[in-house]
Amino acid sequence: xxxxxxxxxxxxxxxxxxxxxxxxxxxxxxxxxxxxxxxxxxxxxxxxxxxxxxxxxxxxxxxxxxxxxxxxxxxxxxxxxxxxxxxxxxxxxxxxxxxxxxxxxxxxxxxxxxxxxxxxxxxxxxxxxxxxxxxxxxxxxxxxxxxxxxxxxxxxxxxxxxxxxxxxxxxxxxxxxxxxxxxxxxxxxxxxxxxxxxxxxxxxxxxxxxxxxxxxxxxxxxxxxxxxxxxxxxxxxxxxxxxxxxxxxxxxxxxxxxxxxxxxxxxxxxxx
Amino acid sequence: xxxxxxxxxxxxxxxxxxxxxxxxxxxxxxxxxxxxxxxxxxxxxxxxxxxxxxxxxxxxxxxxxxxxxxxxxxxxxxxxxxxxxxxxxxxxxxxxxxxxxxxxxxxxxxxxxxxxxxxxxxxxxxxxxxxxxxxxxxxxxxxxxxxxxxxxxxxxxxxxxxxxxxxxxxxxxxxxxxxxxxxxxxxxxxxxxxxxxxxxxxxxxxxxxxxxxxxxx
Numbered sequence: 001x002x003x004x005x006x007x008x009x010x011x012x013x014x015x016x017x018x019x020x021x022x023x024x025x026x027x028x029x030x031x032x033x034x035x036x037x038x039x040x041x042x043x044x045x046x047x048x049x050x051x052x053x054x055x056x057x058x059x060x061x062x063x064x065x066x067x068x069x070x071x072x073x074x075x076x077x078x079x080x081x082x083x084x085x086x087x088x089x090x091x092x093x094x095x096x097x098x099x100x101x102x103x104x105x106x107x108x109x110x111x112x113x114x115x116x117x118x119x120x121x122x123x124x125x126x127x128x129x130x131x132x133x134x135x136x137x138x139x140x141x142x143x144x145x146x147x148x149x150x151x152x153x154x155x156x157x158x159x160x161x162x163x164x165x166x167x168x169x170x171x172x173x174x175x176x177x178x179x180x181x182x183x184x185x186x187x188x189x190x191x192x193x194x195x196x197x198x199x200x201x202x203x204x205x206x207x208x209x210x211x212x213x214x215x216x217x218x219x220x221x222x223x224x225x226x227x228x229x230x231x232x233x234x235x236x237x238x239x240x241x242x243x244x245x246x247x248x249x250x251x252x253x254x255x256x257x258x259x260x261x262x263x264x265x266x267x268x269x270x271x272x
Numbered sequence: 273x274x275x276x277x278x279x280x281x282x283x284x285x286x287x288x289x290x291x292x293x294x295x296x297x298x299x300x301x302x303x304x305x306x307x308x309x310x311x312x313x314x315x316x317x318x319x320x321x322x323x324x325x326x327x328x329x330x331x332x333x334x335x336x337x338x339x340x341x342x343x344x345x346x347x348x349x350x351x352x353x354x355x356x357x358x359x360x361x362x363x364x365x366x367x368x369x370x371x372x373x374x375x376x377x378x379x380x381x382x383x384x385x386x387x388x389x390x391x392x393x394x395x396x397x398x399x400x401x402x403x404x405x406x407x408x409x410x411x412x413x414x415x416x417x418x419x420x421x422x423x424x425x426x427x428x429x430x431x432x433x434x435x436x437x438x439x440x441x442x443x444x445x446x447x448x449x450x451x452x453x454x455x456x457x458x459x460x461x462x463x464x465x466x467x468x469x470x471x472x473x474x475x476x477x478x479x480x481x482x483x484x485x486x487x488x489x
Binding site for chain 1: 304305307308311312314315316317318319322323324325326327328329332333336337340341381384385386387399400401410411412413414443450452453457458459
């Protein structure tokens, strides 16, 4: 990214921030506003900063073993990043598990670099105060699948099982509000306040929603990973917290990813 | 072995596998259901006020999940009756409170998440899913519009009682409704539910606007 592009991106961000306040009593839906914002910055998404940070982390030796992640196998062979995200989650022979991107990165960081798992999972999401390495790594990896068709497999019995379990989690109603994912995401053309909601039972909706995450959240000024997306859905669902990179989150991701198969992956995206 | 014999074997193998997979289907489903429950119970943890045991389903939640919110009629009736029995009606026999307090409550989408504090009072979350006051344009559409709700129905006691019951426990009327059970689950107090009944029914409430143009919407 060159300096003039960087300056323009910062200018656009400042404009968007001031516009957001004025827009409070505007009747346009959030998605319309975001669409306009997307056009404004079509040649640059602030998520690119996080992609660059992730790329550096990928290549730089780190951890007790002082190793880079360049031998990490994301499913396309050791060190292959290009197109890897478009086929995740998938079954990995070495761990005998179906893994999404973040749980796979966790495996690589612990095995190749020797970083204790608890050090990574204690704060797996970025905050205003501190970026998250695993999250930046994820942003880098997904960026290398931009424009690649999503082909997530359910051929392996464990992949099929993860899909089936994910579907059940999607429809699992519980908690003080009786909410499941499906309460808000199984009907077309509905919204919460002004926020449009994708219907995951409809292919086109599932594709555009899934393929635009991870994403830079304008309201938070942070690039958010897919594990974060699920985490915050469960918060609003009034559920307890899903453990980071747990089997439940991977299975749900599997269900959503397969629902989005055939889409051209378009992330990292840009959201309200 | 001739071609005919081979064909015969192939057909019987196919038939056998069809029968097998049909039986295995339901067995597999049960196994998957059990595994899902096991995973959910293991993979969620306490955070703030949201304790891990929130994933444990009651009878109604389990049935609605199993049947994807489309439970068979007989079971639906049974579930609704069980929910209706649990409604605590106001002891003073009054159902309407203050619509102004109700409007404030309807606006608030807070409450019960792990980022809410124990001392935070949950809101009604009404505008998240419903249109109510004609003046509020940032309303959700998961639930039906309630604009002019009282105008259409009046304030007869049976209407008030029905609205109170719906807010207290929507599932007593429709087992797998999307709407939370605000009284049943202890989200809102009796007084708060009365305020919401007033918001919907009071002729002075902005839900029932007097000017014809808003009313026509």
